[in-house]
Amino acid sequence: MKLTVIGQWGGYPKAGEASTGYLLEANGFKLLIDCGSGVLSHLQHHIEATELDAVLLSHYHPDHVADIGVLQHALLIQYFLGKNEGTLPVYAHREDQQGFNSLTYKDLMTAHEYTEDSSLSVGPFTVTFVKSKHPVPCYGMRIEADGKSLFYTADSAFREEFISFGQDADVLLCECNFYGDMDASNAGHMTSLDAGKLAQKTGARNLILTHLPHFGDLEQLITEAKTVYSGHVSLAKKDMVVEI
Ligand SMILES: [Zn+2]
Numbered sequence: 001m002k003l004t005v006i007g008q009w010g011g012y013p014k015a016g017e018a019s020t021g022y023l024l025e026a027n028g029f030k031l032l033i034d035c036g037s038g039v040l041s042h043l044q045h046h047i048e049a050t051e052l053d054a055v056l057l058s059h060y061h062p063d064h065v066a067d068i069g070v071l072q073h074a075l076l077i078q079y080f081l082g083k084n085e086g087t088l089p090v091y092a093h094r095e096d097q098q099g100f101n102s103l104t105y106k107d108l109m110t111a112h113e114y115t116e117d118s119s120l121s122v123g124p125f126t127v128t129f130v131k132s133k134h135p136v137p138c139y140g141m142r143i144e145a146d147g148k149s150l151f152y153t154a155d156s157a158f159r160e161e162f163i164s165f166g167q168d169a170d171v172l173l174c175e176c177n178f179y180g181d182m183d184a185s186n187a188g189h190m191t192s193l194d195a196g197k198l199a200q201k202t203g204a205r206n207l208i209l210t211h212l213p214h215f216g217d218l219e220q221l222i223t224e225a226k227t228v229y230s231g232h233v234s235l236a237k238k239d240m241v242v243e244i
């Protein structure tokens with residue numbers, strides 16, 4: 001699998017960058033995971049919007065879905081130009097019915113429901129889900145292909161359930177919206193220490209901190225995570241590519 005960071009900011013994007021979005025590729029299949037503000041613009045540094053094979057959404061907060069509407073416009077305009085055919089499937093939960101309904105657009109985009117109990121086959125990927133702890137319904141996801149695995153926590157406070165769910169993932173893409181000395185749990189997010197603990201307890205081979213805060217010295221997040229996790233830690237950065 002090849003993971004490309006399109007956007008890594010929590011809440012809103014920094015100037016010229018994007019909030020949450022990741023492109024995951026395997027065997028030529030192109031899956032977009034979350035589609036926050038700025039994602040459509042930055043995605044086009046890598047592929048055309050019409051090259052996407054599927055989209056997978058964790059929840060309906062704007063920093064994860066803000067660019068769904070403009071992605072629909074891109075598909076429509078490219079359709080009129082004769083450069084887009086077929087329907088783009090978008091996989092999401094249905095616990096926000098209005099949000100779910102908004103994903104289906106003409107014949108160009110179709111919403112498909114996943115649930116916590118479901119195992120989804122999307123192209124070469126097998127995806128399973130774990131409920132997160134967040135102010136709105138949200139799901140973390142484990143994505144496997146070619147014997148490799150990625151655990152993406154989405155937005156969540158630390159949950160014990162994540163430990164068994166994420167066991168031995170090759171890459172833990174962990175939200176880290178707060179610093180170690182802060183209380184992230186009430187906000188439904190994790191600190192650098194939570195991320196490090198999760199990486200240590202799951203035995204992850206590689207920890208990537210993402211959904212980053214807009215304050216403080218981000219390098220400090222790495223230093224703090226390393227106090228409880230002995231593996232490799234890095235910060236998600238725009239255009240960063242990770243071979244899994
Ligand atoms: Zn978020």
Ligand SMILES: [Zn+2]
Nearest residue numbers: 059061134155
């Ligand atoms: Zn959120």
